[in-house]
Amino acid sequence: MSSTTAHSVVEPGRYLRFFAGAVVVVYALVTMIPLVWIFITGFKTPQDSISYPPKVIFEPSLEGYVNLFTTRTRQTPDYMATLPPPETWYDELVRSRQMVIAGPSKFGERFMNSIIIGFGSTFLSVFLGTLAAYAFSRFRIPLADDLLFFILSTRMMPPIAVAIPIFLMYRTVGLSDTHLGMIILYTTVNVSLAVWLLKGFVDEIPREYEEAALIDGYTRFQAFVKVVLPQMATGIAATAIFCLIFAWNEYAFALLLTSGTAQTAPPFIPTIIGEGGLDWPAIGAGVTLFLLPVLVFTILLRKHLLRGITFGAVRK
Amino acid sequence: MAEIRVDSLKKSFGDFTAVKDSNFTVENGEFFVMLGPSGCGKTTTLRMIAGLEMPSSGKILLDGDDVTFNRASHRDIAFVFQLFALYPHMNVRRNIGFPLICQGIGRTEIRRRVEETARLLRIDHILDKPVSGLAGGDRQRVALGRAIVRRPKAFLMDEPLGTLDTEFRDLMVRELRELHNNIGATTVYVTHDQIEAMAMADKIAVMNHGVIEQFGPPQEIYDRPATMYVADFIGSPPMNFLAFRASLPKGGSNIDIGNASIEIPELREEVEESDLMLGVRPEHIRLDDTSAFRGKVIGTEYLGTTQIVTISTDHGQLKARFAADIPVREGETVGLSFAGERLSVFDRGSGRALHSALHDTHAETGG
Ligand SMILES: Nc1ncnc2c1ncn2[C@@H]1O[C@H](COP(=O)(O)OP(=O)(O)OP(=O)(O)O)[C@@H](O)[C@H]1O
Ligand SMILES: [Mg+2]
Numbered sequence: 001m002s003s004t005t006a007h008s009v010v011e012p013g014r015y016l017r018f019f020a021g022a023v024v025v026v027y028a029l030v031t032m033i034p035l036v037w038i039f040i041t042g043f044k045t046p047q048d049s050i051s052y053p054p055k056v057i058f059e060p061s062l063e064g065y066v067n068l069f070t071t072r073t074r075q076t077p078d079y080m081a082t083l084p085p086p087e088t089w090y091d092e093l094v095r096s097r098q099m100v101i102a103g104p105s106k107f108g109e110r111f112m113n114s115i116i117i118g119f120g121s122t123f124l125s126v127f128l129g130t131l132a133a134y135a136f137s138r139f140r141i142p143l144a145d146d147l148l149f150f151i152l153s154t155r156m157m158p159p160i161a162v163a164i165p166i167f168l169m170y171r172t173v174g175l176s177d178t179h180l181g182m183i184i185l186y187t188t189v190n191v192s193l194a195v196w197l198l199k200g201f202v203d204e205i206p207r208e209y210e211e212a213a214l215i216d217g218y219t220r221f222q223a224f225v226k227v228v229l230p231q232m233a234t235g236i237a238a239t240a241i242f243c244l245i246f247a248w249n250e251y252a253f254a255l256l257l258t259s260g261t262a263q264t265a266p267p268f269i270p271t272i273i274g275e276g277g278l279d280w281p282a283i284g285a286g287v288t289l290f291l292l293p294v295l296v297f298t299i300l301l302r303k304h305l306l307r308g309i310t311f312g313a314v315r316k
Numbered sequence: 317m318a319e320i321r322v323d324s325l326k327k328s329f330g331d332f333t334a335v336k337d338s339n340f341t342v343e344n345g346e347f348f349v350m351l352g353p354s355g356c357g358k359t360t361t362l363r364m365i366a367g368l369e370m371p372s373s374g375k376i377l378l379d380g381d382d383v384t385f386n387r388a389s390h391r392d393i394a395f396v397f398q399l400f401a402l403y404p405h406m407n408v409r410r411n412i413g414f415p416l417i418c419q420g421i422g423r424t425e426i427r428r429r430v431e432e433t434a435r436l437l438r439i440d441h442i443l444d445k446p447v448s449g450l451a452g453g454d455r456q457r458v459a460l461g462r463a464i465v466r467r468p469k470a471f472l473m474d475e476p477l478g479t480l481d482t483e484f485r486d487l488m489v490r491e492l493r494e495l496h497n498n499i500g501a502t503t504v505y506v507t508h509d510q511i512e513a514m515a516m517a518d519k520i521a522v523m524n525h526g527v528i529e530q531f532g533p534p535q536e537i538y539d540r541p542a543t544m545y546v547a548d549f550i551g552s553p554p555m556n557f558l559a560f561r562a563s564l565p566k567g568g569s570n571i572d573i574g575n576a577s578i579e580i581p582e583l584r585e586e587v588e589e590s591d592l593m594l595g596v597r598p599e600h601i602r603l604d605d606t607s608a609f610r611g612k613v614i615g616t617e618y619l620g621t622t623q624i625v626t627i628s629t630d631h632g633q634l635k636a637r638f639a640a641d642i643p644v645r646e647g648e649t650v651g652l653s654f655a656g657e658r659l660s661v662f663d664r665g666s667g668r669a670l671h672s673a674l675h676d677t678h679a680e681t682g683g
Contacts (some may be wrong), residue, residue, distance in 0.1 A: 117636065208397045211368050214388045215395045216415035226414075230405040 005296045035291075041284030049280040063103040063282025066090045068107050068272065068289075107286060110268040114248060115293065116179050117264055121186035122243040126236055127196025128187070134224060135200035136195065138210075148199075159252040167257055177262045182254070188246040193246070194239050200227070201235025235310075237304035241297065248294050265290050318379045318469035318502050319344045320365060325374035327360050334360040336526040337372070340521070342470075345500045347493070351513040352523030353549075358506040359398060361523075362472050365504065366395045378469065394463035398506075402447040408434075409443045412461040419466075422541060433465040436495070452480050453488060460495075469574055470502040477512065489515050510550050516536070522546045538597075540674055546669040547595050553624060553635040556596045559664070560631065563589035569673075571661070573631055576609035577654040579656030581673035588662070595660035595669075598624065601636035603644075607651035612646055627652065 012020070041049050072094055086092040093230070094101050132151075136144055166185065167176065175181030183305040205228060213223035219238040229236075257269040272279050320342040320489065328334040330643040342348040344565050352360045363369040365376055367388035376384045383391055392416075398681075402411045413430045421429075434440040437457040442450065447458065456476055463471055476492075477485045493516045495502055507513055514534045521531045523547070530542035541547035547555035562575045566586040571578050580594070611629035618640060625644050627634045636652070640645065661670045 206399065208399065209403065211366075211388070212395065212397065212413075212462075214368070214395065215366055215391075216462075217389045217392075217418045219389065222418065227403060230403075 036283045038287045042288045064285040067282040068285045071102045073102045110265045114265040117182045118247040120183040121247045124187040125159045125190035125243045132195045133198035154192050163256045190243040197239045205231045235299040323375040326372045328372045347518045349513040349517035349520045350506045356523045357526040390578045392469045394468040396473040396476045415466045433461045453484050473505045511675040544662045556634045558631045580659045585670040591664040593662040598637040600655040600658045602652035602673040603653045607653045
């Protein structure tokens with residue numbers, strides 16, 4: 001490997017670089033606008049959220065968040081007058097709209113479902129994917145290439161095409177609208193991605209690592225755990241993020257296969273209805289909260305993503 | 317400590333045979349070097365001895381026990397890999413101690429042995445450093461440490477110094493041999509560098525295309541090459557070859573090349589009329605004005621105490637090693653004579669050395 005060839009590419013000029021930078025910044029802003037809009041909508045009042053022309057400057061309110069987490073009923077002023085004074089700020093906020101809180105909404109539950117199903121299927125996909133990728137990379141498997149291609153085929157069909165058969169199958173075996181059913185489904189789709197991504201990472205790890213451990217008296221499994229897994233950390237982190245993003249955002253299967261106990265947040269959020277139409281601030285609040293876990297997860301794993309895998313191990 | 321015996325070992329990858337019928341014995345405590353060019357099957361042989369590769373046929377015996385089908389982990393052999401150095405996710409101390417952990421050895425004992433090993437290799441000052449920043453030599457010492465710390469029956473080393481620069485390599489060659497003298501463990505060392513091999517080996521096996529061409533102590537391999545390949549591979553500059561055609565009787569000790577009569581060690585076999593090669597080491601050539609064998613000096617290279625003189629003759633080019641103070645001029649025609657009792661004669665077709673008085677003092681070895 002020579003370092004001289006890397007510089008043979010002509011360095012872009014100053015203006016070109018400036019232009020390239022500007023394009024990137026503009027593109028980033030354009031893609032950020034919907035997110036920013038959702039974020040600020042979460043802090044508007046229902047009237048502000050649908051006012052025209054749209055309000056960029058407004059008085060922030062937590063009404064969206066309160067509406068997101070509660071169900072409310074409208075009451076007559078006479079009834080309102082008989083109530084004791086409000087105990088909390090959100091009681092007060094709701095009453096100012098001539099309503100009282102009837103109970104918690106389903107959002108918390110749906111959010112938990114997303115967490116359970118998202119992280120559960122991510123864990124399973126990465127777990128199975130790691131073992132399969134190791135096997136594909138290290139052992140002589142008959143028809144390995146065909147198998148790898150076959151595994152990938154689960155990714156090729158659109159959910160809509162298989163949703164009905166899966167729905168019928170799930171109903172028969174009692175998996176419809178269950179956490180387990182959704183975890184299995186998302187794992188099935190994600191494991192192909194996991195195998196392919198992780199195989200690339202295992203291929204990069206010199207076999208000599210495990211062979212050295214084998215010669216030192218370790219079993220194949222011990223060598224895998226103590227030597228290969230630590231080297232795979234980067235790949236596992238990257239794969240986990242991809243799997244989580246898919247499972248977290250998945251909409252079509254969730255819409256068709258879940259309705260109650262196992263419903264995830266994506267099909268739930270658009271159904272948040274206020275009086276006289278969709279409750280945009282509550283939806284904005286829901287989407288904002290929905291974005292957080294993936295964001296936090298990615299930030300937590302960032303250190304692994306950026307670290308080189310076999311740095312300093314092998315001189316090529 | 318152990319004796320390693322390799323018996324008709326063969327390894328094929330599909331149609332390609334990487335190792336063809338290898339036979340050799342590494343005696344207890346011996347430093348055995350497998351020498352050969354890239355791709356000749358050195359690593360493959362070593363991997364079979366270690367148990368990382370199953371032979372296609374043949375046997376491997378450790379101390380007389382057949383271990384051919386034993387797992388690598390059950391052979392108690394340490395391996396220093398060609399490219400692999402160290403685990404990047406562990407520091408030096410943990411790298412060296414890693415082989416001990418699975419043996420159920422206590423923490424304090426591990427610590428003691430790691431430190432003892434580090435002292436032996438003079439790396440005790442870097443024990444707690446990460447391995448990523450280590451210099452090549454230290455890295456190789458740590459890799460050796462990993463092997464030594466276990467006190468295995470035998471060491472297998474696959475070009476452990478291949479990635480070091482020359483200066484460092486010379487130092488490590490001396491250190492390795494010293495280390496071997498101290499711990500006396502049976503070692504199989506693989507290299508493509510003949511100088512390394514000559515400097516360290518008790519015995520050398522010269523390999524080419526999966527075949528062991530010769531097996532013996534360095535001196536014997538140098539003085540009595542079994543094949544033209546070995547003669548050419550060993551020595552710098554390598555052995556000179558002069559082509560001639562003759563039929564030679566058993567007991568003959570003279571050959572004619574051109575109009576010169578050259579004395580050779582007495583032949584112990586008869587040769588029918590065939591193409592032959594006279595093999596002459598550069599240091600066995602003398603200037604001799606009375607000789608009928610003549611050539612023209614076409615180049616000289618001074619090496620301090622000696623000089624390498626290239627001489628063009630009617631029968632091929634020669635490189636001769638003379639003392640540096642012998643005056644030789646380029647373009648000059650010189651007479652040459654050879655140290656008759658040190659010459660080899662090869663059959664050009666098979667490359668095999670003819671049996672002669674040269675081999676009398678030594679029993680036939682090799683494979
Ligand atoms: N797993 C394998 N599958 C197919 N061919 C192989 C395999 N391992 C080695 N070979 C071939 O066997 C031959 C001998 O390889 P080997 O690694 O033993 O050579 P070597 O003497 O160690 O060479 P080097 O000095 O380059 O390390 C080479 O031609 C190589 O391409
Ligand atoms: Mg090799």
